[in-house]
Amino acid sequence: MSITKPLPKILVIVGPTASGKTALAIKLAFRLGSTLLTTSRSGQAKKFSYKGAEIVSADSRQVYRGMDIGTAKPVRSNFQLSISNFQKYSRKSPLYISGGIFHHLIDIKNPDEDYAVAEYKRDAVSAIRGILRRGKLPILVGGTGLYVRAVVDNLDIPKVAADEKLRRRLEKEVRNRGLEYVSKKLVALDPEAAYIVDPKNPRRVVRALEVTLTTGKPFTAQRTRSAPLFDARIIGMKVPPATLRRRIEKRVDEMLRDGLVEEVRGLYKKYGKVKALDAIGYREIIEYLEGKIPLDEAIRQMKLNTWRYARRQMTWFRKSKNIRWTTSASVAQHTNILKYVGML
């Protein structure tokens, strides 16, 4: 038995859209920061080993610049940083600050750039390590279940980048010879795939084949999981369905008022129908801009699709056994959460 160093703790906040994840994260981060000031002013010893917190976003659409209103990005504040502070943080991309707290992995790509889980995992892990190095608590916040899981469960994503040409070829094969045929082809090359890859899901079958064909090794042997990198303490936001639904509808209305149509018009003009814009709020408004549906119909669909997305998110997180659910975010709850991550 070797003595292993305890894993660094991180706080993870998950939950459906519009459940208030980011707001909670900012409050917690802010509280850690202010607690520090109090203790140092009184000259007492530090009560905890972190000097605050920084947020790491786990949101597949907020990574894109310009997709602001429709993704409900936290409002960016123009915070004047002192030179020394600025140098302490990343030089790679401009800092994203909201509510006085640093947010990582927001606005890091243009909508026409590819970005996927593997890249996300790499970036998130490095962001978290940076935060830990600075002696702060990393708070991973997001609704993209796969992204969160990639980091928390330390998934080994096969290092095969998307090969558009190959994908197109395989998709064509699915159309011409049928999905069943292509699925069988996969199983012939990777027998394990028979009970791991859903043979009825073209996208998953194509990806598995993509990995198998380009590496010459079975896909299923490559999607493994390594020992955890962090001691993740996960908080789940639980909101009563009726409340969540109301919030979603209200938020969609606000997005429209804030100029979503103009935002989408600009992005669509500049980038066309790129993958990043295949997102709720953008899809529907594009339909409207193309004259396919009236605006009120686009809004109706946005509300509905957001709601259904929220449902799917809840399904995704529900099955995680180690989530500690919280219904409200009172000060007492904050204290409990911080105790949970060993911050108090």
Place this chain on the structure above:
RNA sequence: GCGCAGGUGGUAGAGCGGCCAAUUACACGACGCUGUAAACGUCGCGCCCUUUCGGGCUACGGGGGUUCGAAUCCCUCCCUGCGCA
């Protein structure tokens, strides 16, 4: 008032004598998914019983008929849309 077309499950909309608890789509519900993940996919969806197979009950505007058998045919009533008055 006359003529024509209709009234089917949460909605739209098929079925037009037995294979119909009723095609399909949407909504709704449950679930899956390791490089598109706000993506992609699967299952369920009248009620009741049954582990499975299956069985029972109530249903296609109301009522009444024809028939071994009706959502489907006939009569009648009510309602809706269009045309003519």
